[in-house]
Amino acid sequence: MLHRLSFIPGRLLQAIPVVFGVTLLVFFMAHLLPGDPALAILGDKATEDRIVALRTQLGLDKPLLVQYGLFLSNIARGNLGDSLTYQVPVSSLVLEAVPVTLSLVFFALILGLLIGIPLSGIAAVKPNRPADLGVRAYTLVGQGMPQFWVGIMLILFFSLKLRLFPVGGYGQTAADHLYYLFLPALTLAIALSPTLIRSLRSSTINVLGSEYVATARSKGSGGVALFRQHVLRNAIIPTVSIMGVNLGYLVGGSIVIEKVFALPGLGSLMLNAIFSRDFPTIQGVTLFVALFVVVVGILTDVVYTLLDPRVNFSSKERE
Amino acid sequence: MSTPTAILAGFQAKRRATRSRTLKPWYKNGSLVAGMIIVGALVLMAILAPIIAPYDPIQQNLTNTLQAPSTSHLLGTDKYGRDVLSRLIWGARVNLRIGFLAVLIPFVFGSILGGLAGYFGGWLDAIVMRVVDVFFAFPFYVMVIVLVFILGSGEASIYLAIAAVSWVSYAKIVRGEVIVAKKQDYVVGARLGGMSHGRVLVRHIGPNVLSQAIIYGMSDIVMDIMAVVTLGYLGLGIAPPTAEWGSMILDGQEFITTLWQQATIPGLIVVVTSLGVSFLGDGLSDLLSPDRRK
Numbered sequence: 148m149l150h151r152l153s154f155i156p157g158r159l160l161q162a163i164p165v166v167f168g169v170t171l172l173v174f175f176m177a178h179l180l181p182g183d184p185a186l187a188i189l190g191d192k193a194t195e196d197r198i199v200a201l202r203t204q205l206g207l208d209k210p211l212l213v214q215y216g217l218f219l220s221n222i223a224r225g226n227l228g229d230s231l232t233y234q235v236p237v238s239s240l241v242l243e244a245v246p247v248t249l250s251l252v253f254f255a256l257i258l259g260l261l262i263g264i265p266l267s268g269i270a271a272v273k274p275n276r277p278a279d280l281g282v283r284a285y286t287l288v289g290q291g292m293p294q295f296w297v298g299i300m301l302i303l304f305f306s307l308k309l310r311l312f313p314v315g316g317y318g319q320t321a322a323d324h325l326y327y328l329f330l331p332a333l334t335l336a337i338a339l340s341p342t343l344i345r346s347l348r349s350s351t352i353n354v355l356g357s358e359y360v361a362t363a364r365s366k367g368s369g370g371v372a373l374f375r376q377h378v379l380r381n382a383i384i385p386t387v388s389i390m391g392v393n394l395g396y397l398v399g400g401s402i403v404i405e406k407v408f409a410l411p412g413l414g415s416l417m418l419n420a421i422f423s424r425d426f427p428t429i430q431g432v433t434l435f436v437a438l439f440v441v442v443v444g445i446l447t448d449v450v451y452t453l454l455d456p457r458v459n460f461s462s463k464e465r466e
Numbered sequence: 467m468s469t470p471t472a473i474l475a476g477f478q479a480k481r482r483a484t485r486s487r488t489l490k491p492w493y494k495n496g497s498l499v500a501g502m503i504i505v506g507a508l509v510l511m512a513i514l515a516p517i518i519a520p521y522d523p524i525q526q527n528l529t530n531t532l533q534a535p536s537t538s539h540l541l542g543t544d545k546y547g548r549d550v551l552s553r554l555i556w557g558a559r560v561n562l563r564i565g566f567l568a569v570l571i572p573f574v575f576g577s578i579l580g581g582l583a584g585y586f587g588g589w590l591d592a593i594v595m596r597v598v599d600v601f602f603a604f605p606f607y608v609m610v611i612v613l614v615f616i617l618g619s620g621e622a623s624i625y626l627a628i629a630a631v632s633w634v635s636y637a638k639i640v641r642g643e644v645i646v647a648k649k650q651d652y653v654v655g656a657r658l659g660g661m662s663h664g665r666v667l668v669r670h671i672g673p674n675v676l677s678q679a680i681i682y683g684m685s686d687i688v689m690d691i692m693a694v695v696t697l698g699y700l701g702l703g704i705a706p707p708t709a710e711w712g713s714m715i716l717d718g719q720e721f722i723t724t725l726w727q728q729a730t731i732p733g734l735i736v737v738v739t740s741l742g743v744s745f746l747g748d749g750l751s752d753l754l755s756p757d758r759r760k
Contacts, residue, residue, distance in 0.1 A: 168600030179616045291688060291740030293695050293712070296733035299719055303726055399605025403696055407719075417608070418700060421615045433612055437603040444603075 151452055158448055162441055169437045173430055174218050177205065180426075188231070188426045204229070205427075227431035232423045237431035240416055245435075247317060247412035248405070252397045254328050255335035256390060262340045264383075267347035268374055271382075274352060282348070286341035294400050298334040298407035305330060315409035331408040335400050339393055346389045351382040384455045391447025395440035490752075498749025504742030512558035521549035523556035523709040532721060541727055544717055546707075550728055553709035554735060560710045562739070564624055565691035569683050571629035576636025577679050583637065584644030585667055594637060601634045610693055614702050621704065624697060628690055635686070636679050643675035677754035684747025688740040695736055711736055 180187040185201040201207075205228075206214045221228070227237035270282035306314040318327040354360060355378060363377045402414030409415075413432055420428035492498055511518065520540075527547030535542045541550035583594035601609075613627035647653060648671065656670045697703035698712025706713060711732040718728030 164596050165599045165603060168596065169603050172600060172604075176612065176616060287741060287744055288737060291737045291744060293692050293699070293715075293733060293736055295696060295699050296715055296729070296736065299715065299722065299729050300733070303722055303730070307723055395603070395605045399607035402605075402607050402611065403700065406700060417611070421611065421702070429612060429615065433604070433608055436605060436608050440603045440605065 151456075152449065154452070155445075155449065158445055162445060165441055166438065169441065170219060170222060170434065171215070173434045173437070174215050176430055176433070177207075177426065178211075183207075184426070188424050190424060201231075222434070227434065228427035230420070230425055230428045232420070232425040232428070237428050240428060241413065241431055241435050244411060244413045244416045244432075247410055248398065248401050248414065250324060251328055251331055251335065251401050251404070251410065251412060252394065254325075254332035255339060255397055255401075256394070258332050258336035259339040259343050262336055263343035263347055263386075264379065266340070267344045267351055268379075270344070270348045271351035271355060279348075282344060286344050289337060289341040292337070294334060294338045295403045295407050297337050298331065298404055301330050301334055302407070315407075317410055327408075328410075331401075331404050331410060334404050334407070335397055338400055339397060342389060342393060343386060346386045347382060350385045351378060354378050354382045357381075384451070387451050387454060388447055391443055391451075394443045394447075395436075398436055398439065492749075492753060495749045495752055497745045497752065501742050501744070501746030501749055504738060505746055508558055508562060508739055508742065511555055512562050515556045515559055519549075519552040519555040521552040523548065523553045524707040532725060534725060535727060541731055542725055544714075544728060545721070548707075550714070550731070553714055554711070554732060556709040557711045557714060557732065558735075560704055560708060561691060561694055561712075561736075564621060564694045564704075565687055565739075565743075568625050568628040568690040568694075569632070569686050571625060572631075572633040572686070573636055573679060573683050575629065576633035577640045577676065579633070580637035580640035581644050581667060581671070581675070584641035585648055585663070585671065587645075591641070594641070598634045598637055601631070604631070606631055606689070606693070607696065610697065611700065611702060614697060619702060619705055624694065624703065628693055632686055632689070635682060639678050639682055640675055643678050644671055647671045647675050681747060681751040681754060684743060684750060687743050687747075691736065691740055691743070 177184045183198070183202075185198045185205065185207060186193055189197055189201060206217050209217070225238055227241065229235065230237050230240055233240065266282050266285065270279040273279060302314050305312045312330045313327055316327055318324050360373070360377055363373055368377065398413070401412060402417055404410075405412045405414035406418055413436065417429060417432045419425075420432065515523075525548065527543070529547065530543055531545050531547040533539055533543040533547075539549050539551065541554065544550055544553070579594055583591040609631045610627045613630055614623050617623035617626055653666060653670055656666050661670075694703060694710070695712035695715070698710045698714075699716045701713070701716065703712055704710045714732040715729050718725065718730070718732065722729050
């Protein structure tokens, strides 16, 4: 078991240039701003004093290489700079917002599987029959709907018409959070489900045609039991890597969804920072999200290896 | 391995594949026809907007705001008294234009970079692929939103932001295709015949690997249409008062309890548009690479 995880050090090594590149890109964001970044950030609020102060705060008065070095050493110490709007460390703002976004994303992942597994199962059992065509139509439409619009439609139906769920907000207690997060998570799950269904459908069709399923059938297994015991466990493996890739997509989507449902997560933090031109916060959130995606990518490979004994990243080069 | 016979066999296989492509005429391709009808109708609506729109899309009428649908305003009026139907029709211009044009830069840039990386391999490939990995770490909307912020609002920024995010997918796809293609006999044969790398890439590999990029490009158009609408909804897209579907949904959300149509209908037209483009993409992929379809 353990020897199959021997790819991890190599995989971590492979991630180093990516992390390096991510920091470089985020660092240069400030220099992409047209003209003097300090002036661009302050806009019409700029006075000579404030520009000088901000230039010093952002370290813009030093040579580029020194600035980047400082940027890296600050990141390494968890220092993302101070928010221009709130005058507090960006890292504390990010830490406050992360639980909201992560809960939303994982809730969405669970709901996405709850939608995707049964639908892909129905579609895969009899390909090209009406049920399958219906599921395929759903994936096509699901892909063509703007996520935020789906959220608004869910609010219209579940909150305003049926009065089952709140139109927005996050609540106070843990139970509240779950209740308030349901519609936003459902929105993201609907956006995610076409991808999940497509992957699960094709892997389920493959598994259903395999010899061990024929064996199970010959031993009298069938229906939901067969599906649960023999099919799903194998069919879901390729989907794990797809879910890993899509976690980043979900985090991106949650930026938009948090606005629809007024959730105090990373997305709201980012959008508010954009509208108040709070550059250190924008930079901090962007960096955090990108590093999160890199880490999730590594974790996905680990989980994938543990789930499927046939996968062996150690022995051969990927791709 | 690359004997003249093998090369000839390769050419013949290629010709056979080409012939089988032409067996089914395009008009019998259901997806393609459906896509052409839907997208064609939308493009026509955009072109004819000045003629078919009943009102001026940005003309305010503050004595006639927030009207429910009626015979004079089929979809009602918004908070500035502007006719919603007219804004919907005019919105097709902005949304379709950006959605379709935004794929061009990343398509060209990504394909060239991916093609060179795949063809020459070595350090060029290593560098390009690491850069691709870096860009892949940024979720689509995070990158687009930040770039639009940095570049300033406006159509040009949207093109650039989308290009900066989506070129990586084309680079990955074309690189993979080129790596497979460069080992094929027709490429080896062309090189043996004394052709330069540039000529082989452009004349022989290019036409054979681009179909996958074009097929992906169609789904990318759907994504770009979503991006434009989403940016409009977030207030980061095309500046008001220009009619644009995303900002119309944002405006409509405010009055959703009384005038549900105003947020719903622009979203529906986005769904119809993306369905049309998806059909078109499916149809094209049947035409371009029939051998890959199951």
